[in-house]
Amino acid sequence: MADELARIQLQIRACQRCALAGFPIQGPPIFSGHADARLMVIGQAPGKVEANTTHQPFSGNAGKRLFRWFKQVGWEEAEFRAKFYMTSVTKCFPGPNKSGRGDRAPSRKEQQLCEEWLLAEIALVDPEVVVPVGKMAIERFFGRGRRLDEIIGGRYQIDGRIVIPLPHPSGASAWIQKREHQVLISRALGHLAVVKAELGL
């Protein structure tokens, strides 16, 4: 599995599908982790900091909040990054949105173009626990059209894996600011703490 994952990761790093299809992506594909990871975080897409500076998933402002959440579970950032796999629905920075005040959400077509890579990562890493972060990643497991407040706060068993969704940790997200939603986030982090103890993660 490790060799096969390394082969796929090389292909992802060389991927030009979105650029060839005319999408204004910027920077290299961003992901991290190894074939033995028992937990996988799946975000939406990398941002400017990840693409231009750090080349590490969730290393911008949203990532800082995500790691504050994980710290509540009991994981330090360096330990988490070393142990677990971090990737996203689309792996290249989509560029800014039209207003210039945030990142462009990857289109359905870009998600389709990148799907093969995500499915290969999940199959080859075969994580026991998946943490989809944000609506786009959550939709991959729960389908489209569901409200986040119906899903976040739960612990699920999907295709033999424990799935614990979290909202996108962006500071621009109005969803995470609401008190009733913060209760759901705390519940989700509580599930992660239980799973951490149960599985010795």
Ligand code: SF4
């Ligand atoms: S987002 Fe995915 S499919 Fe598109 S160029 Fe990057 S790696 Fe390839």
